[in-house]
Amino acid sequence: MTNFCFLLRKKMSSSRKHHLKSLMLSIAKGLLEEEEKEREQERIRYMAESCPPLSMPRSMQELLELCREIHHKIDVIDEERYDLEMKVSKSNKEIDDLKIKVQDLMGKFKKPVLRKVRMSADAMLKALLGSKHTVNLDLRANLKQVKKEVKEEDKELRDVGDWKKMFEAEA
Template identity: 65%
Template structure:
């Protein structure tokens, strides 16, 4: 099947229409949010009546302080809930990485250390231990086999070959008998 390509003017006009519709939707949403805010303010915030005497002013301050305390308690409760959720998310992320088994291994540096220095680092500077690893090795005596001695003591190889030459080394037998 061959696809029909849209002309650039058609694409441009469709894009313009989409942007116009999106603009209208955003404007309607902004108006709706403004109305919701206005109704909330009317319900929760009564119009301010300024007191005319000192007693009325003190009563107004006490009411405002009580409302501030209630709001502050709600804010603290919400903040603690948010912190709890953040910790749970961090723990779940850690568990998820742990289950995947993909850990980023830090690059390790090569440390050249003798056995004595390693023991001193492990045991501390109080204990001085010297360790000569070669002194603990067993002494092994090398046994020389008799076959090896015979192979070494063969002598002149040319003479040996002449003796065994011919008929698989039987020539010498016939020469001595004849």
């Protein structure tokens, strides 16, 4: 099937694609018909094996013998049915137990909700590398020291804020 899909991906005329699809469908139809015939033959063989043709008894003794035989076959079939039911119920119970185990395992390994954590670079490396981490990364030490220059505009703004203090001092 993958080869067919590969063929369809190549540039191919629509009539060619249609022809290939119809060929595949005809082959699949033939295979399905063969399978159906095999199933029917298997069913006929099983019925002939399990249910021999019925011969009607002519006397009372033969009739009683036939009834006993039929009851015995019914008992055998009931035992087989009971055994199969027990196997199915046991398998269903095992499946349910396995499902519960899978759910438990999924619960144990549930992804935790990640939270934002403030962590320095040193702490992060220490958490990731463990005791191997010995180098301290002080990122602030590598920065240039810049002195702040106070601009004249900032002084004027401060002076404007100080007028209230000056006014109170004069009063």
